[in-house]
Amino acid sequence: MKSQVIVKKNENLSLKQIAESGQSFRWKEQIDGSFIVTAMNETVQLIEKNNDLIIKGTSEELFKKKWSHYFDLGRNYKKVIAELKGRDQYLDAAIEYGKGIRILNQDLWEIIVTFIISSNNNIPRIKNSIEMLSQKYGSYIKTMNGEDYYSFPRAATLSQVKIQDLRACGLGYRDKYILKTSQMIAEGIIDLKEIKNMSRKKAKKELKKLFGVGNKVADCILLFACEQPAAFPVDTWVKKVLAEYYDFHESKQEKIDAFVEDHFGEFAGIAQQYLFYYIRKTENLK
DNA sequence: GTCCAGGCTCTTT
DNA sequence: AAAGAGCATGGA
Numbered sequence: 001m002k003s004q005v006i007v008k009k010n011e012n013l014s015l016k017q018i019a020e021s022g023q024s025f026r027w028k029e030q031i032d033g034s035f036i037v038t039a040m041n042e043t044v045q046l047i048e049k050n051n052d053l054i055i056k057g058t059s060e061e062l063f064k065k066k067w068s069h070y071f072d073l074g075r076n077y078k079k080v081i082a083e084l085k086g087r088d089q090y091l092d093a094a095i096e097y098g099k100g101i102r103i104l105n106q107d108l109w110e111i112i113v114t115f116i117i118s119s120n121n122n123i124p125r126i127k128n129s130i131e132m133l134s135q136k137y138g139s140y141i142k143t144m145n146g147e148d149y150y151s152f153p154r155a156a157t158l159s160q161v162k163i164q165d166l167r168a169c170g171l172g173y174r175d176k177y178i179l180k181t182s183q184m185i186a187e188g189i190i191d192l193k194e195i196k197n198m199s200r201k202k203a204k205k206e207l208k209k210l211f212g213v214g215n216k217v218a219d220c221i222l223l224f225a226c227e228q229p230a231a232f233p234v235d236t237w238v239k240k241v242l243a244e245y246y247d248f249h250e251s252k253q254e255k256i257d258a259f260v261e262d263h264f265g266e267f268a269g270i271a272q273q274y275l276f277y278y279i280r281k282t283e284n285l286k
Numbered sequence: 287g288t289c290c291a292g293g294c295t296c297t298t299t
Numbered sequence: 300a301a302a303g304a305g306c307a308t309g310g311a
Contacts, residue, residue, distance in 0.1 A: 212295085
């Protein structure tokens with residue numbers, strides 16, 4: 001069965017920029033520049049052609065149900081950018097440079113695990129760990145371009161895995177975080193459905209009860225999986241941006257929150273993605 | 287060999 | 300409340 005969906009897009013959707021923006025670790029670039037993406041128990045191929053986004057391997061119905069939301073197509077990024085522009089020169093430059101970035105709406109459980117793994121870690125290694133977890137504990141979905149793709153494993157599955165088997169996925173000392181957090185979710189100690197309905201502040205407090213989730217990871221979870229565009233993750237890169245370009249050196253969360261809300265406003269998290277992408281691109285070149 | 291990576295937990299002040 | 304140590308692992 002062959003099926004695909006074609007969507008009209010504008011400059012505020014660049015597959016390459018989204019893939020390099022560090023929010024998803026399961027986008028695999030192909031030789032022809034397309035991307036094979038696994039999310040929500042599906043695997044699709046994404047192709048950008050002029051003003052079209054082609055999604056191969058899904059149906060019109062599944063597009064409406066899942067992928068449209070995944071790509072945040074309900075949000076007008078022109079309006080977001082208009083709201084963010086003119087606040088300062090550095091952000092303006094970052095937006096101009098990374099205007100094809102969008103915030104993907106990803107699966108909450110997958111994002112929790114992914115960003116626990118991300119702590120004090122590097123991107124290639126994060127990708128590798130998630131790939132191994134999926135291959136070993138996910139379900140086979142399909143083969144595309146000669147490669148097999150697997151869904152992200154469920155909490156109930158991971159909660160039963162032996163700690164040394166998790167360690168074998170390259171998680172390092174984070175193995176115990178993943179195991180304990182899986183158990184907390186599987187046992188219903190933390191209810192993920194409830195978190196999505198909470199205020200940002202309350203949801204963050206709840207998320208931080210999970211082993212391995214601190215301020216930064218909680219903000220990533222809120223931004224990438226809970227539709228909280230004001231959540232502003234502060235990692236080593238953003239810290240550098242704040243210090244060097246905003247002359248902001250506080251480390252207390254309370255002070256950071258106040259500064260971020262005042263300076264970036266309701267779409268602070270989206271601004272953060274532009275800043276993160278820009279600083280890494282201009283200073284790292286990796 | 288040392289340093290660092292989308293930090294966190296635990297301990298000590 | 301705030302600051303510091305320790306943490307797995309691979310790549311630069």
